[in-house]
Amino acid sequence: MLPNLFLERIKKMLSSDEYDKFLASYEIERKHGLRFNSLKADYDNFKDKNIDNIQLTEVPWAKNGYFYENEDRPGKSPYHEAGVYYIQEPSAMAPAAYLDAKPGDYVLDLCSAPGGKSTQIASTMNNTGLLISNEINTKRCKILSENIERMGIANAIVTNESPEKLTKVFPVFFDKIMVDAPCSGEGMFKKNLNATDEWSLENVQICSERQDMILDCAAQMLAPGGRIVFSTCTFAPEENEGSIYRFLKRHNDFRIVDIDKYNGMSHGNLDYYKTLITNSSIISEDDYDFYKTEIQKTIRLWPHLLKGEGHFVAVLEQTNEKLQSKPNYQRNNKNFGNKNNNLESYYNFFNDTICKLPLDGKLELFKDQLYLVPNGVPSLSGIKLLRRGLHLGTFLKNRFEPSHALALFLSSNLVKNSYDIDYDLAKKFIAGETFPCDLKKGWYLITVNGYSLGWGKVAGKTMKNHYPKGLRKNI
Template sequence: MLPNLFLDRIKLILSAAEYNDFLASYEIERKHGLRFNLLKANYDTFKDKNIDNIQFSPIDWVNNGYFYENDNRPGKSPYHEAGVYYIQEPSAMAPAAYLDAKPGEYILDLCAAPGGKSTQIASTMNHQGLLVSNEINSKRCKILSENIERMGISNAVVTNEPPDNLTKIFPGFFDKIMVDAPCSGEGMFKKNLNATDEWSTENVEICSQRQDMILDCASKMLAPGGRIVFSTCTFAPEENEGSIYRFLKRHSDFKIVDVVKYNGMSDGNLDYYKKIVDSTNNSDFKDTINSELDYDFYKEELKKTIRLWPHLLKGEGHFVAVLEQTNNKIEKRNIFSSKNKNKKPKELDLYYEFFNDTISELPLDGKLELFKDQLYLVPNGLPSLSGVRLLRRGLHLGTLLKNRFEPSHALALYLSNDMVKKSVDISYDQAKKFIAGETFPCSKEKGWYLITVNGYSLGWGKMAGKVMKNHYPKGLRKNIL
């Protein structure tokens, strides 16, 4: 049941015919989508390995995204655990596509959990540059970190901080910033029925105020000429056109970028915001609208933003705005040195012994840093993060124990066959058993082996006698038979 007040608000901004189409969309089963992880695969390289016979059809607005039939279950596949693809609501793939991340850039995903947009951004960076993925909620941040690991991403740092804390560390630092803002979630009512119980107009207002703060923080961390992509999964005009309208009034050095809209996408409409504001007693919002003589100018500008309505395309509700900073006079970011300065190099002897025995190539820039007994390859260009809550400091290489080095699951998921000296490729059915924690007989020399399924890295195995011991993390083991 959709809240009556929510429906009244939708009826206020849509025409009668469009409102009826909007309601009818809730009677149609929602579309499912997945996005291939370009660090590992694309459709062309995957289609011959499509053992589950998933039926794909392309999503227009992202070149590696596909709809799949609702009776398919790609999440119950070893390929999912190997990070070959990420299951994601189709409309939610649009914002990161408009961010247009490129190799070598410094990028921030400010509200990143559970990781759909971060992993999409990283997939086009090709392990080059720096991605900082931040999430204020500690439980959601853990899920974010796990998804970064599963997709084999090497150049991401995962932080757990309020946005205003990050502004002190990264002033004018990032080329591009993704702000998938916390919102009232109206666009996810079909996907999450419980979301209707948490909805209220009071929460809409709280979310819009929070978005103002988050956008202001993002603007402080953007380098000259940089890009911010703002998105929500709600229909509420206060959180969409309203948030961008208020931001532009506070920040005259930003403009909206006029981007390509795909079939079914609609222009943003500032009149939606005005109609809602005029219908309420919120004096703050009314002052925002009525005090300006140049409303017509902003109305034209807001047409450059994007509305994704579920009755007009194959996806749920979303809003996207692409913003560009136009003031080249602001201070440029500092470039931080990443030279390797290991204070106790002898502590790394066990790592180098493992490396020389197992790895043929690790084509990454960065510096080795040891945190207690955990060894990381930290991306270049990262400033000091002393005092920052960190869940991931780059690529986790493994654990230095008393008399051995234990390689990490993250390292396994980053690696490919051509980067290791020792690997064993197992069948699809064997992979299901491996993920459940089973060992398997094998005739190989002693040592660590990268276990792959049809060429996709899955985890570590270690030979003991004639058995390949299973080093798939116990906390990730599951039965997907």
């Protein structure tokens, strides 16, 4: 049951005809989507390997985004475990598309678990530049880190911090910042009816205040001329047009970018906020006149107007020219972590197994774990880190054990030995099975129809399974 107060508020925002269509959208099955991970695959490359015959149609607003049908189960496929695609609600694909991250950019995803936006951002950076994917909630941060690994992302550092703490480390630093803010989640009601139990007007208010704080932190970390994309999956104007209105009032060195809208998208509306805020004095007539047209540059994705569950997106651009000439503005190239020590067993593994690693970065050892850390990272001492770039592997007693993350980053053209298995054998591999094979001993990159899936090691006449025990499952 949708909360009455929620429905009353929507009624005040929409015409009666639109309100009826909005209500009717709850009677229709929710829309499902997946996004190909362009670090590994795209539709053209996938279509001949579509063993489960998933029905795919393009999502207009997101490159590599596709709708799939309700009866399809792309999450239960070896391709999912190989990071060929990420399952993502279609309207949630819009914000990162508008962030428009480019190779070489420095990007922060401030509220990033479970990783839909981060993995989308990374896919356009081509493993160059730097992506900091941050999540405040430790449990969710672990899921984020696993998704970064699954998608074969090498240029991401995963942090588990509050936005305030990050501002101390990254002042005036990022070209682009994604703020996919914690919100009252009204767009999730269809997916998860329990979310309606947590909904209240007080929570809308709490979320909007938290968004003010998070946006202020983002502003402090943005480099001159940089871009912030703010998004929510709620309809509450206090958390959408309201958050942007209040932000612009506090930061007159920002403007809203007038972005192209796709068919079915509508513009944000300051009237929604003006109508629903309890204290009408919050917006003066002068402010209303000034900001009304500006706020129309934001975007609303309504579930009754397009194939998606609902989102809000605003693209903000920093316009402070004085900041541009700030003399001490720089990105520090200093290393963090311990100095490298004996890497011999890593180099032995590398020479035996890998042809090339087409990545920039520095080898850094943290206890017995070896990472390739992207360049340009300032000192991160005191910051909680779950992933420090590409995890290469672990030093054991007399040998180096390559990581699952390295396997998922690599492809068969980058390694000396790979072993391609079919879809059914891949399911068994993911469940932890070994299989017979008559090959020379050593590490093999296991691929499923060409997509890297994990490590196998030949010993005797068996391909030993090095798929991580914690990820093994029956699919």
